[in-house]
Amino acid sequence: MKVLSLLGSPRKEGNTAYAQDHLEEQLISLGHEVINIHIPSLSIEGCKECYWCKQEDSFLCFNKDDAIPILNNMLEADAIIFSTPTFCWGFPAQLKALLDRMFCLITWKEGDAESHSLLEGKTMALIVTAGGEIKNNAELLGLAFENMLEFMKCKCAGIVYIAPCEGVQSINEKVKQQLNDLAQNLSKSI
Numbered sequence: 001m002k003v004l005s006l007l008g009s010p011r012k013e014g015n016t017a018y019a020q021d022h023l024e025e026q027l028i029s030l031g032h033e034v035i036n037i038h039i040p041s042l043s044i045e046g047c048k049e050c051y052w053c054k055q056e057d058s059f060l061c062f063n064k065d066d067a068i069p070i071l072n073n074m075l076e077a078d079a080i081i082f083s084t085p086t087f088c089w090g091f092p093a094q095l096k097a098l099l100d101r102m103f104c105l106i107t108w109k110e111g112d113a114e115s116h117s118l119l120e121g122k123t124m125a126l127i128v129t130a131g132g133e134i135k136n137n138a139e140l141l142g143l144a145f146e147n148m149l150e151f152m153k154c155k156c157a158g159i160v161y162i163a164p165c166e167g168v169q170s171i172n173e174k175v176k177q178q179l180n181d182l183a184q185n186l187s188k189s190i
Contacts, residue, residue, distance in 0.1 A: 001190040003027055003034045004077035006070070008084035008095030009129075010040040016129045018168045019160070020083035022176055023127065026183035032190070035073060040094040042066035044101065053104035061104040070098060071105065078190045079123040079157070082145070086130035086138045086163075099148065106152070120153040123189040125182055129170075130163035138163045157185040 005024055009016040024034045044067045052062035060071050074080055084095055091099060105118040126145045130138035142159045149156050160178045162170055 001032050001078040001187075002076060003032050003079045003081060003186065003190075004070075004073050005034055005036045005081040006083065006095070006098070007036065007038045008040070008082060008092050008098075010092060010094065012038050012041070014085070015162070015165050015168055015170065016083050016085050016127065019127050019129065019162055019171050019175065019179060020081070022171065023081065023083075023125075023160075023179045023183055026180050027186065030183060030187045032187065035077070037070060037073070039070075039098055040092070042070075042094075044070075044094065044097045046097045047100040047103055049103075054107070061101055063101070067098055067101045071101065074102075074105070074122075075118060077122070079125070079186050080119075081125045081127070081186070083127040084129070084141065085165075086128060086132070086141055089137060089140050091141060091144070102148075102152070115151075117151075117153040121155065123155045123157050123186060124149055125157040125186055126159045127179070127182075128159065128161050128163070129165040130161070131166070132164055134161045134163045155189055157189050158182045 027034050043065050045063050045065050106115050108115040128138045128141050138161050
């Protein structure tokens with residue numbers, strides 16, 4: 001099965017990447033193909049709310065930037081992992097731009113009472129690192145993530161919070177076990 005693993009941290013080799021690497025290693029050992037993409041190294045514009053993506057013959061987004069291949073990868077993947085640090089009680093701007101652009105993966109036709117998701121039924125997971133505590137800090141990303149999954153009609157394999165994260169030493173055996181469990185949950189739900 002194909003797993004798309006998206007790193008939202010500006011630091012390619014920081015704490016979040018270290019945790020993500022551990023999860024990816026577990027998934028590979030379970031026989032899954034993992035595609036890793038470092039979001040901040042790409043050029044992704046924010047959503048312009050132009051609604052081009054909602055027009056009859058339109059597909060994905062009018063902005064032809066680095067988000068388009070990622071959105072296509074999302075459609076092809078069996079599962080998607082988001083790994084991110086907490087920035088000012090939210091997602092880093094680079095990842096937030098991609099999350100906003102996922103709006104093009106929601107469709108509806110005139111007269112429909114309910115929207116449709118091109119990602120419906122896919123499994124997703126979240127890793128969150130934070131310099132501060134989980135409560136009133138990292139948990140806000142988890143809440144936003146869960147709300148997005150509900151709207152996108154996706155399944156949640158789990159959320160691993162690493163907080164307070166004070167370096168790679170914070171990704172200790174207890175956290176690695178949570179990541180191992182997340183790998184198992186992802187594997188079972190794909």
